[in-house]
Amino acid sequence: MNILKRYNRNRLMGLFSLAILIGFTACKSSTAIYKAPNVNAFRGGKLPAPPGMVYIPSGTILFKGSLDSGNVGKNVSVSAFFIDEAEVTNKQYREFVNWVADSVAVTDYLNDGQYFLEIAGEQVGQKRINWAKVKKISPIWKSNDPAIQERIAPMLEMQGNRRSLNPEMIKYRFSYLQSKGNVKKKYVTDTVSVMPVEDIWTKDFPNAQLASLDANYFTHPSFDYYPVVGVTWRQARAFTDWRANEMAATVLKNSYLNGYQLSLSLPTEAQWQYAASGKVDPQDTIVGMRMTIDGTEGKKKLAVNFKQGEGTYSRDGATFTLPVKSYMPNAFGVYNMAGNVSEWTLDAYSPSAVVFVNDLNPALLYDADQRDGDALKRKVVRGGSWKDNGEQLNSETRNYSVDYEPHSYIGFRCVMSAFEMPTVQSKTRKY
Structure with a gap:
């Protein structure tokens, strides 16, 4: 009987020592998280x-x-x-405008499979633009290809003898958390026309000679x-949303x-x-x-x-x-x-x-x-x-x-x- 008690006591001590050893090893391996x-x-x-x-x-x-x-x-x-x-700068904001115009051209007018990515498991009707392909011809609205010009014609308008984007067609859609004082905040979606007002100079100063700024300030490389x-x-807030995604x-x-x-x-x-x-x-x-x-x-x-x-x-x-x-x-x-x-x-x-x-x-x-x-x-x-x-x-x-x-x-x-x-x-x- 004494032999059996001694055996059981030794067995328990061995198991207890093993548990301590395992616990100590585990602690030692995780000590780095406390440093x-x-x-x-x-x-x-x-x-x-x-x-x-x-x-x-x-x-x-x-x-x-x-x-x-x-x-x-x-x-x-x-x-x-x-x-x-x-x-x-004008150059940075033009990049935004051209990105929006390219998105509109590809999704609403060209609708050509070559400009979209093929993604397995994607739902019907959902498409992602292949920007690597689009950027090779960007900005699309400036393309001299007659076939492209014909298809995207609703996006464009003439200002004198210059081809320009139609502001009503070039819009950016984004969501944000709306704040209205103490009213409960909620996510809303806004759609913003992104084209700046190019003739803003003569609108702000109607009795000044500023027509050349209207014609050149946003578009000419001299003002990049x-x-x-x-x-x-x-529009400025829409730009920040686009830039966040790009970054x-x-x-x-x-x-x-x-x-x-x-x-x-x-x-x-x-x-x-x-x-x-x-x-x-x-x-x-x-x-x-x-x-x-x-x-x-x-x-x-x-x-x-x-x-x-x-x-x-x-x-x-x-x-x-x-x-x-x-x-x-x-x-x-x-x-x-x-x-x-x-x-x-x-x-x-x-x-x-x-x-x-x-x-x-x-x-x-x-x-x-x-x-x-x-x-x-x-x-x-x-x-x-x-x-x-x-x-x-x-x-x-x-x-x-x-x-x-x-x-x-x-x-x-x-x-x-x-x-x-x-x-x-x-x-x-x-x-």
Whole structure:
């Protein structure tokens, strides 16, 4: 009996030791998940940005309402993000227009199997465009092939002796999460005509000789790197959706951002003001608009494109817009946040917005329906333009335009969410 007890006790001890050994081995193999790098490894706190963008670290600004609102403002903080280093150009926006026109031509008019991918298991009626094939003849609407021209004729119209796209036929469809104040958010689909208003110059300034800009500004290669204008807020937002899809499929596919849930949009006005200020903290002395020295006269001149006085436009080097990388960038590496063109932001306009918004990543969002009045369609416009006086160039100055109204002095740029890199402030130290 004692022998049997001893046997059972030894057997149990053996099994217990084996369990401990197995558990210890398993723990040893998974210990790597508990090892976190020291924050010193991240010193520098700056991420490589996608092409055409710069990284803006998190920071704080003094956010104010409109001058007549009587509000002195409050400090708000903005998380890290990427922003276009320059305004969206005519060349970039033409790429968007041509992509939409190619999509319409292939799906609605050519309907030719050679331009579609064959995908096993795809439902009847669903087709995917073979962009590798389409890009060989893109833009299709400029093709000189008589057969193609005949089939896509409804897409085109003549402007004088020039063939052009019919704005009513070139539309982009996309979905977004609609925000309407305290109303429950929901996904809606919008269809937007993407063609800019090319004769916007004479529409804005009917008593000025600007017909040559109407005819050439958006289409001629001489203006490739000038900021696109004549674009509504809704068109600008459509562009950000298209660009997000393009970046996800191409630029970010093989980068460290692969798999990152992409969020591309117009900047909120807080993001815009922070990027324009060129400083991380309201107490910093770095200014957003750098000064240059005129070596001949030894005087300081503001490096920005604006109206210097009544009838005086040319002293800064231009009488209207300039290429988007003219002058020097600010301390963040961002060009022309003041002057050149004013810029659309994501926010709905309210004189007292500072009262309503949060103090972290503030945004006042309202996506108006067609039946809403113009007061609900007002969107914040930031930064003075080529036709504005100097007082409009302050990074805190706010203005607005309705979301369906384009102008020759309003453009835009895009922002993209970024994960925050620990900076030198958060490095590991001894208490």
